[in-house]
Each structure stands twice: as structure tokens, then as C-alpha cells.
Amino acid sequence: MIAYLLLTTLVTAPMAVAKPLAEEKAEKTEKKERASSPVIGDKAPTFELEVNDGSGNFDLSDYLGKTVVLEWFNPACPFVVAAHEGEGALVDLPAKHISDEVVWVAINSTSEGNKGFKPDENEDAKMKWKMDYPILRDPSGEVGRMYNARTTPHMFIVGPKGNLIYDGAVDNQPRGKGERAYTNYVANALKSVQKDMKVKTSKTKPYGCSVKYAD
Secondary structure, three states, X not given: OHHHHHHHHHHHHHHHXXXXXXXXXXXXXXXXXXXXXXXOOOEOOOOEEEEOOOOOEEEHHHHOOOEEEEEXXXXXXXXXXXXXXXXXXXXOHHHHHOOOOEEEEEEEOOXXXXXXXXXXXXXXXXXXXXXXXXXXXXXXXXHHHHHOOOEEOOEEEEOOOOEEEEEEOOOOOOOOOOOOOOOOHHHHHHHHHHOOOOOOOOEOOOOOEEOOOOO
16 A cells, blocks of 8 residues: 555646646746836837848937837738738838838847748738838847847837837737727827827737747
């Protein structure tokens, strides 16, 4: 009987700790992501990146005093395609807000060898989706890691004072507009900025394809 109890303990013990260990690992990952993400309200990391079409460089520091929207981008990602086609969240949104006060850029941190990396792919998508704003190249992933951009699309908004005022998903429906009440977080944040009000929902969980960073 004693031998049976010992054997039962040995067999069941690993199963008993499996779930807590998995939960602990998930918590550590979440804490690491939070720790490495820019803090809402703090100065947004500055950077300079080449424009995909070779027309020059974009330097974030040049736009102090304006609101700057950063859209992490990969034309090969189905979530990006969905956001830019049909009734997608990004079909009309940039055009409605780009002005003397609002600057919008897409950033591609996809590393070489992955789908969506090639400049031609990006220019074709830009033309197809009528993106009237530049796509910036970040093949090293340096800028993406500065912001802890995790998905495409992952959206950030830098306020006129250079502070980060939004970090997260473009909207609340990863699979497209459904039956529940629709919320476009980026649109709401930009409206708040226009009214000189604090952004009510400043951080959400981004969704989409993982950013294909270089090793």
C-alpha cells in the first residue's frame, strides 16, 4: 500500500505543478513586455528611418508640436490586409485625420527573408490601398524594439509635446466589425487630442501578426 501511494505521488506530482508553472511563465512574459514598453505619458523614443520609396528620411524629432501616429505595418499580414480593405479600421481613418497638425506613418520592422520585407511589396500595397502617407523601413528592428511593437498592426500615438499618449490595437474587433458595439481606439484618441482632452483609453492589447524581427 505504501509503495502504491509513493508511486501515485511521483506520477501525479508533475501534473499538479504543470499549470502553475505555465501560469508563472505567462506572467513573467507579460511583466517583461510591460517593462520594455514605453510608458504612457513619458517622452516617446525618437528615431530616424528611411522612407521605403527612397525619397529621404523621416525624423520623429522634426515633428514636435504635431500629433504623430505610428502604424506598425506588414503588407503580407492578413490582419493588415483586413484593416486596409473593405470596411477595415484603417481604410478611411488616416485620410480623415492627416492635416497640418496630424502626421501619420507606417513602419515596417520585418527582417529580410520574411514575407512583407521587400520594398516593392510595400509600394504595391501603398498604391493598392491608397495610403497617402509614407512607409518607413526598419529591417534591423531597432525602432520596433524601442517601442516594443509586437504585432501588425500595432498602433502608437505621440502627442504634440512628444509624449506617448496611446499604445495598442487600432480597434476592439480583430476579426472585423461584428455584432458588438464597435470602438476605434485610435480614432477616439485623435478626437480627444483635437479637443485638447486627455485620452480616456490610452493602452489596449494589440492584435495581429507577430512582428518578424531579425535575430
